[in-house]
Amino acid sequence: MEEVKDKIVSIEKPELIAPPEWKPVIVGILCNWCSYAGSDLTGTSRTQYPPNIRIIRVPCSSRVDPWFIIKALQTTADGVLISGCHPGDCHYISGNYYARRRFLVTKELLKMVGFHEHRVQFSWVSAAEGAKFAQVVKKVTEDVVKLGPLHLYKKENFSK
Amino acid sequence: MARVGVFVCFCGANIADFVDVPTVVEEAKKIREVKFAVDYKYMCSDPGQQMIRDAIVQYRLTSIVVAACSPRMHEKTFRKALSDAGMNPYLLEVANIREHSSWVHQKDKKAATDKAGDLVRMAVAKSIANEQLHEISVPVTKRALVIGGGIAGIQAALDIADARIPVTLVERSPSIGGRMAQLDETFPTLDCSQCILTPKMVDVASHPFIELIPYSEVIELDGYVGNYKAKIRKKASYVNFKSCTGCGACWQKCPVKVPNEYNMGIDTRKAIYTPFPQAVPNKPVIDAKHCTMLLKGKCGICAKFCEKGAIDFKMTDEVIEREIGAVVVATGYDLWDATPYEEYGVGRYKDIINSLEFERMVSANGPTGGLPVRPSDGKVPKTVVFIKCVGSRDKAKGIEFCSKICCMYTAKHAILLHHKVHDSRAYIFYMDIRAAGKGYEEFVNRAQVETGAVYLRGRVSKIYQKGEKLMVRGEDGQLGQEVEVEADLVVLATAIIPDKENPALARLLGISYDKYGYLSEAHPKLRPVETAKAGIFLAGCTQAPKDIPETVAQASACAAKVCGLFAGDTIKKDPMVSTVNKDFCSGCQNCVKVCPYQAIVTEDIPLGHGAKEMRTVAKINEGVCQGCGSCVAICRSMAINLAGFTDPQIINEIVAI
CATH class of the missing domain: 3.50.50.60 (FAD/NAD(P)-binding domain)
Structure with a gap:
């Protein structure tokens, strides 16, 4: 199985070069107690980061259904960031562990159907880590910019 | 069809300087469901809230979007405005265009404005799927747990107990008093520290509403605000406190010398010891790490000299349980x-x-x-x-x-x-x-x-x-x-x-801490004694370095918060809890396994209308559910939904970007 996994490569086509006016859209799904509070702290401390992320608040990272990630990639997003509390610090005791497991499986699935692994990313950001949140967003945005616009499995491509 | 009202806030210059607010309003007006959109200098001010109340009535709005600061800041304020206008408060959505746009994209006004527009559109889309929700009442156990018996814990315990609310005070060391008991005189008056502290210590021990449990630690906390269940491990003291008179014969005769923590290791104490002469309770404990009787089975001199026969080398740790409604954490500093x-x-x-x-x-x-x-x-x-x-x-x-x-x-x-x-x-x-x-x-x-x-x-x-x-x-x-x-x-x-065990304690309590190990307050300015977890409060240096007057003030503030929480017989709880659609539930019980609060049980219902055959479905106790949503994401038949964060709401948000 490991060997098969290694052989899977992204089927995203690099020749689809981004038009100059293209700006990536990243959907950030953050847990209310750590990462969302952390992103608020980023704002309060006026730490600047790229303006491509659109943040959605959920109570816990374990609320994130793989469906959300897939739906985002199908419709509006070029990349997805899921962020929760650090391991052991979950406001709901163990939610972030479920989120982590679910995310790893989802990521494998997405890789298998051809998405580049940098399209979806996961991070731990606590309520005190405003600066870290800015760094995470910066990194995800840079990664997605490198990959270019996401055409794979976009719904409009199927309707044509 | 939904009729949404959008209210965009300038927040003085905080938003208006970096986001073109009128453009955001114009963008909002283009959305089909938006029947009214307006901006104002300070939406949270009274005239701003009045605008919302008036518009609700005038335009017959079915949901409200306020584009302003973080929902963690003013969601409650605006919800109140909605209910004042006779609207269900949970039909509100807040678009966070301050912390998530104007403050973090200050160099690019166009991008910040575009993003603010997107955030408003997302909030509008979500609000369309909002449902009317009603607060849940849960009973409250009127007993407080105070962790740490330094000046912070002592003050909090006394203030709560003076309001005739029972308090359980848990202290790790053999005596309460904490760091303040080690001080000689205190600034700026040069009051003798012991002289002002020891009367309070004695008050704690003699107060009818305080249960003092020294030499013990909290090892588990389950439940939720108003209904916590704490497990406390009473460390074996090897001394029966009931029969001990505190005469001191035991520690005078004990031959084992150990560095004295109370005196910062400058001199020594015995293996059986009271930490200091004014200790409360003034009963000795045996230090199991150094007592030769416990380590090698030799000695036992203390038992020989104890006239009351209070020494019991066979004593073991004991775990006791307390049902409590609120917790004050006061673990102090190092x-x-x-x-x-x-x-x-x-x-x-x-x-x-x-x-x-x-x-x-x-x-x-x-x-x-x-x-x-x-x-x-x-x-x-x-x-x-x-x-x-x-x-x-x-x-x-x-x-x-x-x-x-x-x-x-x-x-x-x-x-x-x-x-x-x-x-x-x-x-x-x-x-x-x-x-x-x-x-x-x-x-x-x-x-x-x-x-x-x-x-x-x-x-x-x-x-x-x-x-x-x-x-x-x-x-x-x-x-x-x-x-x-x-x-x-x-x-x-x-x-x-902070105390080196703070991170472990924070995990046990389910609250957060910063990189130094200080426990985090809910808001640095406006909620300095509360934690993000309802019913858990912070006092003293466990939150940040502070002096004695500040510590005492914060401890009293905690007491006021606890008394406020216990003022009624029930407390109101957010209605953001999960519900099961029994028609869809396949009875796989995956949700039962993932629920961190054991809030989900199963029940048997008839297979069809009037049928005798039964099938098993999940049932959620809304009083226990904390609304994390783990069960929603695990449910394979999509039978569970979390109020306030339903699948349609979140999908609407994603699609609307």
Whole structure:
């Protein structure tokens, strides 16, 4: 199985070069107690980061259904960031562990159907880590910019 | 069809300077469902809220979007405005265009405006799927748990108990009193610390509404606000407190000597000990790590001399349970170990001590009978160098914050030194003197004038031994030259750090902490004593360094919060809980397994209308559910939804970007 996994490569086509006016859209799904509070702290401390992320608040990272990630990639997003509390610090005791497991499986699935692994990313950001949140967003945005616009499995491509 | 009202806030200049607010309003008006959109300078102000209330009535709105600051800030305010206008408060959505747009994209107004427009559109899309929700009432257990018996815990426990609410006070060490019991005199009045603390300690022990559980630790906390269940491990003391009279025969006869924590290890205590003479409760405990009877089965002298037969070597740890409604955490502080300051020779030179060790020496009940002495030869020092900010405000050594109390206690130490050794002189190396507080600046002036203490503004670069003396080489920044002081004793005002077990405790309680281990408050300015978890409050240095008056004030604030929480027979709980659609539930019970609160049980319902065959479905106890949503994401038949964060709401948000 490991060997098969290694052989899977992204089927995203690099020749689809981004038009100059293209700006990536990243959907950030953050847990209310750590990462969302952390992103608020980023704002309060006026730490600047790229303006491509659109943040959605959920109570816990374990609320994130793989469906959300897939739906985002199908419709509006070029990349997805899921962020929760650090391991052991979950406001709901163990939610972030479920989120982590679910995310790893989802990521494998997405890789298998051809998405580049940098399209979806996961991070731990606590309520005190405003600066870290800015760094995470910066990194995800840079990664997605490198990959270019996401055409794979976009719904409009199927309707044509 | 939904009729949404959009209200965009300028937040003074906070939003308006970096986001073109009128454009956001125009963009919002383009959305089909938006029937009304407007901007205003301060939406949270009374006229702003009035605009919302008026528009709800005038335009028959079905949901409201406020584009302003973080929902963590003013969601409650706006919800209240909605209910004042007769609308269900949960039909509100907040678009966070301040923390998530104007404040973080200050260099690109167009991008920030576009993003704000997107955020508003997302919130509108979500609000269309919002449902009317109603607060849930849950019963409340009127008993508070206070963790830590220092001055913070003592004050909180007394204030809560005075309101006739039962309190369980758990203290890790054999006696309450904490750090304050170790202090000699307190700034800025030079009150004797013990004299003002011990009456409070006795009050705790004798208060009819306080249950004091010393020598024990909280090991588990389950439940939710108003209905917590705590497990407390009472460590084996090997002394039966009921029959012990506290006569002291046992510890006088005990042959095993152990470094005395109360005196910062300057002298020794016995393996069976009371931490200090005024201890509450004044009953000895056996230190199992050092008692030879417990380690090797030899000795037992204490048992022989105990007339009451109170010594019981077979005692074991005991776990007790308490049902409680609220928790006050007051675990206090520790001193940072200054070993990383190699240039000072910490650990190499005996005559370098920290400020608590100095405090114990000058204390009348201390190991040296109230006289400062050099640990190396026992001589009384004539020249003492105090170095402030050792660790604190030093990013290179890992602690960036100011420990807040060192400026004041160092001034106090200079005065105490002068009182104890009249012909002595104190040299104080400082970075800044931070004496903000009632009577504090005057106190520092008093130290300088009365004792002739020499304040040198600058850092110490090196300490080295020269004969019996310690040579302290530093900088006098005001003269701009190097100085060298021949010192008999060096006292380091080391940084204050939180208790090392704070992270573990925070995990156990389900609250958050910062990178230093200080427990985090819900809001640094407006909710300084609450944590993000309802019903858990913080008092004292467990949250940040602070002095005694501030600690006491915060402890009393905690007590007020607890009393407020317990004022009614029920408490209101957010209606963001999961519900099961039984028609869809396949009875796989995956949700039962993932629920961290055991809020999901199963029930049997008839297979069809009037059928005799039964099938199993999940059932959620809404009082216990905390609304994390784990069960929603695990449910394979999509039978569970979380109110306020339903699948349609989140999908709407994603699609609307």
